[in-house]
Amino acid sequence: MDAAQGAPARNETLLRAGKENLAVLPDEALNAETPLALLDAPITPVSRFFVRNNGALPSPETRAGWTLAVDGAVERPMALSIEDLRTRFEVVSLTSVLECAGNSRHGFKQPVDGLSWAEGAVGCARWTGVRLRDVLHAAGIRPEAVYTAHFSPDRAVGGEGDALSRGLPLWKALAPETLLAFAMNDAPLTFLHGAPLRIVAPGFPGSAWQKWLSRIALRDRVHDGAKMTGYDYRLPSRPVAPGEWPPPEEMAVIEDMPVKSHILSPAEGTALRRGQPATVRGHAWSGHVPLAAVDVSTDGGANWQPAGLGQQEGAFGWAPFTLNWMPERAGECRILARARDARGRAQPIDPPWNPKGYANNACHAVTVTVAAD
Numbered sequence: 577m578d579a580a581q582g583a584p585a586r587n588e589t590l591l592r593a594g595k596e597n598l599a600v601l602p603d604e605a606l607n608a609e610t611p612l613a614l615l616d617a618p619i620t621p622v623s624r625f626f627v628r629n630n631g632a633l634p635s636p637e638t639r640a641g642w643t644l645a646v647d648g649a650v651e652r653p654m655a656l657s658i659e660d661l662r663t664r665f666e667v668v669s670l671t672s673v674l675e676c677a678g679n680s681r682h683g684f685k686q687p688v689d690g691l692s693w694a695e696g697a698v699g700c701a702r703w704t705g706v707r708l709r710d711v712l713h714a715a716g717i718r719p720e721a722v723y724t725a726h727f728s729p730d731r732a733v734g735g736e737g738d739a740l741s742r743g744l745p746l747w748k749a750l751a752p753e754t755l756l757a758f759a760m761n762d763a764p765l766t767f768l769h770g771a772p773l774r775i776v777a778p779g780f781p782g783s784a785w786q787k788w789l790s791r792i793a794l795r796d797r798v799h800d801g802a803k804m805t806g807y808d809y810r811l812p813s814r815p816v817a818p819g820e821w822p823p824p825e826e827m828a829v830i831e832d833m834p835v836k837s838h839i840l841s842p843a844e845g846t847a848l849r850r851g852q853p854a855t856v857r858g859h860a861w862s863g864h865v866p867l868a869a870v871d872v873s874t875d876g877g878a879n880w881q882p883a884g885l886g887q888q889e890g891a892f893g894w895a896p897f898t899l900n901w902m903p904e905r906a907g908e909c910r911i912l913a914r915a916r917d918a919r920g921r922a923q924p925i926d927p928p929w930n931p932k933g934y935a936n937n938a939c940h941a942v943t944v945t946v947a948a949d
């Protein structure tokens with residue numbers, strides 16, 4: 577199936593899922609992002625939430641008789657239904673941003689490999705499920721276990737192999753925020769978001785949030801499933817020059833998403849008036865290192881002012897930021913937002929180049945015009 581032939585089927589799938597306002601990316605797999613204006617909500621509705629697939633969607637029939645197998649380096653291999661999960665383990669909810677490692681890839685000036693996502697491969701939702709650690713403890717973690725391996729029925733485009741089979745280091749699998757989720761925004765998880773069960777791994781890139789999870793195996797080494805090796809979802813472990821592809825052994829799995837923000841208002845191209853108050857606002861979020869502050873520049877990065885930071889929902893949700901601004905000079909104006917984490921690391925102006933254009937957290941900028949009167 578080529579990309580053009582697949583387009584009507586993809587649009588139909590999105591329409592049926594109520595996601596008709598997403599922007600579909602040119603790819604053989606179903607990938608669609610949220611226009612920035614539709615991210616203007618504390619919790620991203622499912623109808624607006626981006627969809628990322630590395631391969632062909634699984635057939636919805638795989639759901640009949642679905643169980644989660646837990647095996648590998650465990651004392652007691654298990655097979656659990658959703659009902660088993662709900663009744664045997666504590667059900668918990670948390671709010672977390674889910675961001676694709678490739679979000680904002682379009683911002684790289686030098687060529688990078690991968691789908692050209694703009695700013696919309698991110699969303700913030702409330703996730704409900706059970707803690708992965710409770711399930712692993714019930715199965716009994718053998719001492720040699722260091723990594724999980726996750727498996728799903730979706731297949732690589734035009735092939736037989738797994739579309740994606742990621743895992744987590746044991747420290748993250750045992751972290752309290754790592755869930756096996758069956759609900760999103762207080763409704764049952766939808767098919768496109770991985771029903772009946774997906775991984776929720778706040779702080780990790782979206783690639784670690786395995787959808788349609790049917791098996792977890794504990795391993796005595798880092799998992800080497802589909803999209804775990806080589807250059808996929810990895811960053812150079814040392815600084816590289818644009819265009820340099822270091823040997824795979826110098827690439828490290830992305831285990832933390834950098835601090836980031838986006839500007840929701842004013843939108844790109846807005847016409848403002850000199851002397852009339854305006855508000856610059858948006859969202860800011862971070863990975864494992866907490867979000868600390870947001871600064872805003874209304875003069876292309878020459879001067880920065882601290883923005884007000886609103887309530888962040890839990891450690892992994894996004895927080896609204898606001899700056900009241902009185903435009904004083906007529907003409908074009910470039911507004912930037914720069915979030916900073918608790919270790920003092922701020923968003924850069926230019927994205928640090930890497931072969932597949934991951935983790936671009938460069939400052940988001942919008943250009944507006946200010947009329948004299």
Ligand SMILES: Nc1nc2c(c(=O)[nH]1)N[C@H]1C(S)=C(S)[C@@H](COP(=O)(O)O)O[C@H]1N2
Pocket residue numbers: 625626627628629630631674675676677728729730739740768769770781782783784785786787788
């Ligand atoms: N089984 C499976 N899970 C997957 C993927 C996939 O291709 N197959 N893509 C991952 C990637 S790269 C991202 S960014 C998130 C996107 O989640 P969403 O489609 O619910 O927004 O799913 C992850 N889980």
Ligand SMILES: [Mo]
Pocket residue numbers: 628675676677678781782783
């Ligand atoms: Mo992703």
